[in-house]
Amino acid sequence: MKIIVTGGDGFCGWPTALHLSSAGHDILIIDNLSRRSISTALRYESLTPIHSIHDRIKKWHTLTGKKIQFTQLDIANDYTLLLETIKRFDPTCIVHLAAQRSAPYSMMSVEAGNYTLHNNVLTTNNVLSAITAHNRQIKLVHLGSIGVYGYEERAYEIPEGKTEFSSIDKNNKPYSVSAQIPLNPTSIYHLSKSQLTSLLNFYAQNYNLNITDLYQGIVWGTQTRETKLACELSNRFDYDEIYGTVLNRFVVQAQSNMPITVYGKGEQTRAFIHIQDTVRCIEAAVNANTTPCNDVEVIHQIAEVRTVKSVASHVAKLIDIEISHIPNPRDEAEKHSYELENTKFKQLGLNNLASIGDNLLDEIQNVVNKHLHLIDKTCIAPKVKWGKTVPQQPALKPVRKTVGNVEFG
Ligand code: USQ
Numbered sequence: 001m002k003i004i005v006t007g008g009d010g011f012c013g014w015p016t017a018l019h020l021s022s023a024g025h026d027i028l029i030i031d032n033l034s035r036r037s038i039s040t041a042l043r044y045e046s047l048t049p050i051h052s053i054h055d056r057i058k059k060w061h062t063l064t065g066k067k068i069q070f071t072q073l074d075i076a077n078d079y080t081l082l083l084e085t086i087k088r089f090d091p092t093c094i095v096h097l098a099a100q101r102s103a104p105y106s107m108m109s110v111e112a113g114n115y116t117l118h119n120n121v122l123t124t125n126n127v128l129s130a131i132t133a134h135n136r137q138i139k140l141v142h143l144g145s146i147g148v149y150g151y152e153e154r155a156y157e158i159p160e161g162k163t164e165f166s167s168i169d170k171n172n173k174p175y176s177v178s179a180q181i182p183l184n185p186t187s188i189y190h191l192s193k194s195q196l197t198s199l200l201n202f203y204a205q206n207y208n209l210n211i212t213d214l215y216q217g218i219v220w221g222t223q224t225r226e227t228k229l230a231c232e233l234s235n236r237f238d239y240d241e242i243y244g245t246v247l248n249r250f251v252v253q254a255q256s257n258m259p260i261t262v263y264g265k266g267e268q269t270r271a272f273i274h275i276q277d278t279v280r281c282i283e284a285a286v287n288a289n290t291t292p293c294n295d296v297e298v299i300h301q302i303a304e305v306r307t308v309k310s311v312a313s314h315v316a317k318l319i320d321i322e323i324s325h326i327p328n329p330r331d332e333a334e335k336h337s338y339e340l341e342n343t344k345f346k347q348l349g350l351n352n353l354a355s356i357g358d359n360l361l362d363e364i365q366n367v368v369n370k371h372l373h374l375i376d377k378t379c380i381a382p383k384v385k386w387g388k389t390v391p392q393q394p395a396l397k398p399v400r401k402t403v404g405n406v407e408f409g
Contacts, residue, residue, distance in 0.1 A: 260321060
C-alpha cells in the first residue's frame, strides 16, 4: 500500500514509518522538522543522539533495501504544495501524526499555545481538504489523544466513540441521541486535539471520508524492533520538563540518582502505551477494513490505566530510589475515577499490548544507562506552571547544534 506518514520524523512518526516500511508498504514522510527546531530553541535535547532525516533514511535503505521518500513541507502553511505532493504520490492511506504534541509546551506562553492551536488545527484541515480535493477514498488514520476527555469524576466507563443518550423533552416525550461524551481538555494541546474531533466529524459528515481517530494514551519507551537496528535509526528520548512524558522522566531521574518527581498526590490516573505497541496499533488501524462513511471511527489506543504514584513505585522498586512528592505545577485533579472502554483493538486482534510490569522498563533503563553521561539535570525540574497565572514565558530563540553528522535536538 502507498502510505504518507505526516510527522514521520517525530517520536511516534519515525518508528511508525519504519514499521510500515518493514511490513512492505511504500512510504512517503512529510515533515517540517519542527520537533528538531523546537528542541534546539528550548535547549532540551533528546538523550539519544538523533541523526538527520536523510541519514536515517539512507541507513534504512542500506540495511533493508527498502526506500522511504521524504518531503520537507510545512503542512499547516503550504496547502498548495501539500495537495501537489498528495496528487503526485497518490496514497491509499495517510497516517497523520504531524502535531505539536506537548501539553506543557502548549501552556508555556500565549505564543506557544497559539502556535499549537494554529499548527495542529490547520495541519489537519489542510490534510482533510487535500483528501477531499484529490481522492475521497484515501483512508485517514489520525493520532488523537485520550487526554481530550479530561480528568474529572465520572460514574461511568468512557465509551469508545459515540453512544446513545436518552432524556425527556419539555413535553415529557422521551428522545435519544447518538453522540460522544462531552470533552473536557485541561491543556491547550489537548484542546487542539478536541477541536480536531469536530474537524474530523465535519469532513466525515459533509464529504463521506474514511477516517479513523486513535485516542492515544501517554507513550513510554524509546525503541521499536526497527529503530534498534542501528544507531542512525534510533528514536528520540525526551526526559525534560516539557517533552518528557512521565515514565521516561522517572527512569532518567532514578538512573541519575535524583528523587522521582511525583506532582502532588500522584493519584492522577492516566492511560499508558509502549511505543512498540503504538506502531502495531497504527498498522492495525491502517489495515482495518473500514470504508468511507459519514462517521469517524474512534479507537482508544491504550494498554493500561495506572496512577502516577503506582508508576513511580514500580520504578523505585526496580532502581531503589526515593520518591519525592513536589507541588503540582499543573492545575489538575490529583485524584479521580477513570475508566476507559478498550475493546476495538482487541477486536482487531491486538490482545497482547505490553504493560509497564512486563520487563519493558529494562529497555528504557538500558537506553538511559548507555547515555547517562549526556543527561542534563537542569532540564528536569518543572518550570512551566499552568492554571495558576497567565503564561508569560518569553519567546524562544532558535539555536542549531550539530556535531559531525549528528544533529542534537
Ligand atoms: N507527572 C508527574 N511528574 C512528572 C511528570 C508528570 O507526576 O515529572 C504527572 C502529571 O502531573 C500528569 C501525568 O504525570 O498528571 C502525565 O503527565 P505527562 O507529562 O506524562 O503527560 P501529559 O502532559 O498529560 O500529556 C502527554 C503528552 C501528550 C500526549 C499525552 C497523552 O504531552 O503528547 O498526548 O501525554 S494523554 O494525556 O493520555 O492523552
